[in-house]
Amino acid sequence: DTKSNVAGLFALSADSAEEVNTIMENGLKAGGVEPNEMRDYGFMQQRTIEDFDGHTWEVFFMDMSKIPTE
8 A cells, every 4th residue: 555655765866956846847737746845955956756656756956066075
């Protein structure tokens, strides 16, 4: 039962923060649900969507030039 247990958790890397938002907008229009707000770590933006089958998709963009070195 995907409503009480995660059947699949998938991570999808995008080429930009704008692409993350485009993917999410399309997923939401198709009936997906965003269970929490976007997370912004400074070097990475991440959004989550649950599809109509109950699978969870983590869509993110990581800017390698902004990763802390220490």
